[in-house]
Amino acid sequence: MAYTDEQLQRIYDRTSGYCHICHKKLSFVNYAQYGARSAWEVDHSKAKARGGTNHGNNLYPACISCNRSKRAGSSRAARTRNGQCRAPYSRAKVRAxxxxxxxxxxxxxxxxxxxxxxxxxxxxxxxxxxxxxxxxPKK
Ligand SMILES: [Zn+2]
Structure with missing residues (x-):
């Protein structure tokens, strides 16, 4: 699935640009740049294999290793493995x-x-x- 820059920006901003699983900072310009520093992909929080949709509220930025190791597992389980209990907040949410x-x-x-x-x-x-x-929290 290909995303427009606008969609990517919206997804990236949901977490202020952090991987939603391990909370590592991602580089926006390195979207899908495999092997590049802080490269990232769009993760379906609920995997498509499990009935997840392409709607914005199911899409999160994730670093490539997290996204790959998660596969069709749940976001909750993947975050727990990384010692996290939630996705990072968007800037607007941090401000609030x-x-x-x-x-x-x-x-x-x-x-x-x-x-x-x-x-x-x-x-x-x-x-x-x-x-x-x-x-x-800062993120
Ligand atoms: Zn990650």
Whole structure:
């Protein structure tokens, strides 16, 4: 199956350009460049042999060795073998999670800080935002 550049870009962006199985960084321009550094393929998360479709939500970028070793196995099993429990997040999702965590941190920090007076609330909120940010996955 051949993909247009636009389709490839959309698939690649789903994980911010990381293999959805081992989370290794992939090189967009090395799509299907077998033997090239960070080369990748489009993986059918649910294999076509198992009734998976060509719809965007079933397609993930995967490095060639992961895709080949996965064959018709499940994405979950392949990720588990690589010590991963999910696909990397898209940039938009990372951003959304960071905002959530920062907000949660600010609220938690503010509550903790307020026990130490008005200045404490500000310090607590700043610390909370920092912790929230630190706890945000980058991919
Ligand atoms: Zn991989």
């Amino acid at each position: 999670k960071r905002n959530d965590n920062q907000l949660g941190g600010v609220i938690t920090g503010g509550i903790i800080g307020s026990r130490f007076g008005p200045g404490g609330a500000v310090v607590g909120a700043l610390l909370g935002a920092w912790f929230g940010d630190k706890n945000t």
